[in-house]
Amino acid sequence: MVATLDDTKRNAIAVKLADMKLLQQLFIQNEELFLRECTDGEVADSIRKMLDDDRKNQGILDTVVIQYGIQKDADSTAQQMVQTIRQLMQGNELSFFEKVFQHELLKHQQVMNGITIHKAAQKVGADVMAAIGPLNTVNFENRAHQEQLKGILEILGVRELTGLDADQGIWARVQDAISAISGAVGSAVTQNSDKQDMNIQDVLRMDHNKVNILFTELLQSDDPQKIQEYFGQIYKDISAHAAAEEEVVYPRVRPFYGEANTQELYNEQARWGPMFEQLRAISPSAPEFKDRLRQIWDEIGDHVRQEESTMFAAIRNNMSSRETEELATQFKAAKSRIQERMGGTRTGATV
Known part of the structure; x- marks a missing residue:
């Protein structure tokens, strides 16, 4: 029998990749729910584009896991957290603003998962870096989604607290923030500008x-x-x-x-x-x-x-x-x- 490279470090990365897949599934479910609940056309358009990205990113994560070659189940704590959030999203305990707020926190967690995997891969092996390369696209888009969600939260939060619409300049600031992210990290990631899946x-x-x-x-x-x-x-x-x-x-x-x-x-x-x-x-x-x-x-x-x-x-x-x-x-x-x-x-x- 010939041993493979499925050592402790590589298995730990495989579990973290499984955590990312689980969160990605939750993103899609949340955004489909948001579109059913949202009454603001501009917000709905932004969520719809986000949903398109997340469906594509689900396929990218599948590619990475298969390319990595080690499939693990998500961490039990991550599974419990996702189940709890799923129930909250489907219930009436949270307002629409609070649901989107939780979603933005999950996006931050996903960004940190991706960064952690990338940094760990640098320590483990060049073949791991090659396998996880497409995660760059997922990380970039989740970071951009965070900025979009902050803009949405400003609109929803002001409306929930005052019953009035927020300043119209919010979306411009969001786009400026996304452009800043593109300038800072765009050269370091693999971006798929036409939004096509991998061929x-x-x-x-x-x-x-x-x-x-x-x-x-x-x-x-x-x-x-x-x-x-x-x-x-x-x-x-x-x-x-x-x-x-x-x-x-x-x-x-x-x-x-x-x-x-x-x-x-x-x-x-x-x-x-x-x-x-x-x-x-x-x-x-x-x-x-x-x-x-x-x-x-x-x-x-x-x-x-x-x-x-x-x-x-x-x-x-x-x-x-x-x-x-x-x-x-x-x-x-x-x-x-x-x-x-x-x-x-x-x-x-x-x-």
Whole structure:
């Protein structure tokens, strides 16, 4: 059995990611409820745009968790908190202003969750940084939502306390604040200005990048235990990635990518399994281990270059943006099922 990198630190990050997914689901439920209760057209428009962002961010979080490769349940305290807030939102104990106020606090918590994960990833490994990269978009938009919610709270609060409308300058100040955030952190995050979901090329490229980092980390290490752990993670990630491609991607692209080209991709991936199995029988401290691994890496590198050049070009030329996004969703769902079937995504088992 080859150990993976599912150590204590990585499992802790996986739990925090699960906390973020749980909060994201609550955001969507809250905002759908707010739209049913809101009587102000301008406020409703702002909430509706926020809801669109949060639905997209739900998909981004799903991508990050699947890319990370370790699935955990949310912390029990977080689960209890979300259940309590959900009941409060659905009840009549809080005014609309108070509900939105609680929502703004949750947005702050989500921002801090994202920042904490990012800072922890810097300490844990380059492959973790690669996996969580899309969180930058989620963090940026939640920070912008905080500013929008502050503007909404000013309007609702003044109206609740006085029965009068607040000054008209509030929305201008909100937009100024959002612009300031964009100027301060926009260059450090990955923003998706057209609000589209990730397409299949984006998702596959993320997988390729993470495995490339793992190979690099392994080949630079002289610690047999670390080498064994990196190899286990590479084995796990490539196995799930390849199986999901063969289930979802290759059948979809075969009609326009060509029978010969598609079959070549199938055949290349079929060779990797036996090669990895042979490596598992060699001690990580043996000199030939890294030599054999470099041979696999070279083959995988050629395979990746073919996908990212000719296959990606064929996808761009033959599929609409919506179709590529739908294919990404199907790939992620297949990969998640395969990870669970391989075992250990929720328990940190070895492969």
